[in-house]
Amino acid sequence: MIAGKHCTRGCRFCSVETHKAPDLPDVNEPQRLADAVERMGLTHVVITVVNRDDLPDGGASHFKNCIEAVHVRLPKTTIELLSSDLDGNWQALKMLLDQLPVAVFAHNVECVSRLDAQVRDPRASFGKSLDVLRRAKEQRPDLMTKSSLMVGLGETDEEVIVAMNEFCQAGVDILTIGQYLAPGRPGSRYLPVDRFVRPEQFQEWADRAHRMGFLAVASGPLVRSSYRAGMLLAEASAAARHDQQYQPAPL
Numbered sequence: 001m002i003a004g005k006h007c008t009r010g011c012r013f014c015s016v017e018t019h020k021a022p023d024l025p026d027v028n029e030p031q032r033l034a035d036a037v038e039r040m041g042l043t044h045v046v047i048t049v050v051n052r053d054d055l056p057d058g059g060a061s062h063f064k065n066c067i068e069a070v071h072v073r074l075p076k077t078t079i080e081l082l083s084s085d086l087d088g089n090w091q092a093l094k095m096l097l098d099q100l101p102v103a104v105f106a107h108n109v110e111c112v113s114r115l116d117a118q119v120r121d122p123r124a125s126f127g128k129s130l131d132v133l134r135r136a137k138e139q140r141p142d143l144m145t146k147s148s149l150m151v152g153l154g155e156t157d158e159e160v161i162v163a164m165n166e167f168c169q170a171g172v173d174i175l176t177i178g179q180y181l182a183p184g185r186p187g188s189r190y191l192p193v194d195r196f197v198r199p200e201q202f203q204e205w206a207d208r209a210h211r212m213g214f215l216a217v218a219s220g221p222l223v224r225s226s227y228r229a230g231m232l233l234a235e236a237s238a239a240a241r242h243d244q245q246y247q248p249a250p251l
């Protein structure tokens with residue numbers, strides 16, 4: 001996680017501490033990040049960020065510097081950026097994505113649209129997040145786009161399908177669905193778990209998502225947004241190659 005340990009937002013499922021005005025991003029972070037990835041010998045790295053509503057570009061230039069430093073040091077390591085919504089600053093998003101050396105651009109919608117107000121910070125919404133994903137795909141069709149949903153927050157099974165349909169229309173390639181687990185004690189600022197979804201239901205969503213055309217899907221109680229991220233990228237890339245090679249038989 002880059003751009004500081006404090007987030008300017010306060011989502012009710014997240015254990016990252018909220019600060020209105022966190023410290024400025026560390027100018028040495030890009031090189032320190034590259035050092036860390038190199039030392040760990042990673043072949044695929046997920047770089048996530050905190051929201052930086054305090055910065056004019058939402059932190060986009062810092063995110064980009066970090067990613068470029070990793071890529072220059074380790075050109076063979078594939079990079080996945082799990083981005084913030086940049087508060088809908090489309091100019092900043094465009095700048096970020098321009099020649100960004102990543103294989104996957106991820107941004108999480110977190111919950112179904114009806115639950116935005118209870119679950120996410122008031123500055124975040126399903127619609128805004130979907131717009132981030134749609135714009136990313138339009139600008140960089142060469143990248144895989146990815147998003148994640150948590151369940152057990154009060155959604156219905158049907159609402160998950162509706163959300164999956166909306167992802168499809170926004171061109172999202174990779175989907176993960178996992179069980180929400182409250183990080184704090186009951187009564188704390190974290191939302192309580194509404195239900196524990198059965199493994200068969202997760203499987204049903206996975207099957208449905210494959211039929212809808214997602215290139216790779218992870219759906220299960222223990223799935224998190226970066227769950228087996230490198231394997232999901234490999235699966236999505238193989239599926240995309242297969243799609244390109246597929247020639248329908250003449251009628």
Ligand code: SF4
Nearest residue numbers: 007009010011014051
């Ligand atoms: S924006 Fe992201 S990091 Fe910040 S509180 Fe919400 S989920 Fe946590």
